[in-house]
Amino acid sequence: MAMPKLPIYNESRPSYGWVSELASRQAALKTLEPLPLNEIARYYLNQQVLSLLKLSGWEDIEAIDYLIGADPALDDLPQHLRPVNALTNACSYVYKKADSPDFRLTQELLLEIHTLLAEGSSSDGGVYRTGVGRSVATGHEPVESALLVKLVENALSWFATPAFGELHPVEQAWLVHLRLVDLQPFESLNDWLALLVAGAYTIRAGLPPVIVKDAVGYGQALSASFQMFTQPGVELFARSLIRSLDEVIAIFVGGNR
Numbered sequence: 001m002a003m004p005k006l007p008i009y010n011e012s013r014p015s016y017g018w019v020s021e022l023a024s025r026q027a028a029l030k031t032l033e034p035l036p037l038n039e040i041a042r043y044y045l046n047q048q049v050l051s052l053l054k055l056s057g058w059e060d061i062e063a064i065d066y067l068i069g070a071d072p073a074l075d076d077l078p079q080h081l082r083p084v085n086a087l088t089n090a091c092s093y094v095y096k097k098a099d100s101p102d103f104r105l106t107q108e109l110l111l112e113i114h115t116l117l118a119e120g121s122s123s124d125g126g127v128y129r130t131g132v133g134r135s136v137a138t139g140h141e142p143v144e145s146a147l148l149v150k151l152v153e154n155a156l157s158w159f160a161t162p163a164f165g166e167l168h169p170v171e172q173a174w175l176v177h178l179r180l181v182d183l184q185p186f187e188s189l190n191d192w193l194a195l196l197v198a199g200a201y202t203i204r205a206g207l208p209p210v211i212v213k214d215a216v217g218y219g220q221a222l223s224a225s226f227q228m229f230t231q232p233g234v235e236l237f238a239r240s241l242i243r244s245l246d247e248v249i250a251i252f253v254g255g256n257r
Contacts, residue, residue, distance in 0.1 A: 018238035019168065025245035026206065032252050040248055041095060047244065048199070048211045049088050052192050055215050082120035090116040090196060095209065098200035105159055105176070105197060107152060110185070113196060117189045124187045128152075133184030136191075137219070139226040142184040155179045169205035170241065173198040174233045177210070178225050198237070208244040210237055 029035070090113055097103055111126040118125030128149065133142025143151055158164055159176055167175070177198035184190050199209030212218050214236065221233035 016235070016238075018170070018235060018242065021242050022170070022207065022238060022245070025242055025249070028249055029245060032249070035252070043248060043251070044208050044211065044244065045088065045091055045095070047247075048091055048196075048209050049084065051211045051213050052087060052195060053084065055195075055212060055218065056191065086117055086119040086121060087192060089119070090192075091209070094196050094200050095203060098203035100204075103200065103204050105156055105200065107156060110152070110156075110193075110197070114186055114189060114193055117192055117196075122188055127187075128185055129187045131187065134190075136181055136184075137223040137226045139223075140182065142182070148183065148185055151183055152185055155183070169202050169207060170238045171234050173201040173210055174225075174230060174237050176201055177237075178222075178230065178233065181222065182226075202237075202241060207241050208248075210240060211244050212236065212240050213243075214240075 093116055094113060097109065115126035128145065130145050133145070135141060159172075164172065164175075177194040180194035180197060181190065186193065195210055195212065199211075203209055217232075217236050221236045224230070224232045
């Protein structure tokens, strides 16, 4: 299916080193079984919330450990902490959905995730933008709002094709993320949404969620992708996954739990 204006993975595709590195880390983690899956999931949740907040320039990160997993009542939270609680809830929801063997990204699920992200801080949760989208890199021109519904539908259909399914999960994650960043479907929170949804494609493959801590590298990878060169973005995601696996292995081997 032709996808207008979509940067594609058009380089020749040799056997990248990160593929074997990921496989070796997964194998190493399996040797530690039985694994405390709930503790690992909480660690990933904590790290992903922190990384998304820092990528968006969030500076006040006090009390985040309390919020993550605590599920406080929204009315009990100070206004400035409500986005943290919403992000935590959205992450948990995506993890649960992605862990299902029949996971598929649909328009309904996309709207549900955005609604969760916007809870308590924005009135446009789950509503496609009607204004001009935000350009995130040189060469990026978000589509007109009138075209959004159709282009989102086209993208979701493409993600469900057998050809897309033949890509490595890390490639899938970057391309799904890239298309959502490209479309800027909502008035706000598109960056968080895109990275959360990308993580669903790695989680369903038995990998950690996508946790990006290199803000500079992330910006460079986005810029490269909008110049039709997506390999840096794929490799950025791969490195982040390898780092997450290394961290978990170190925690459980070293007993730093």
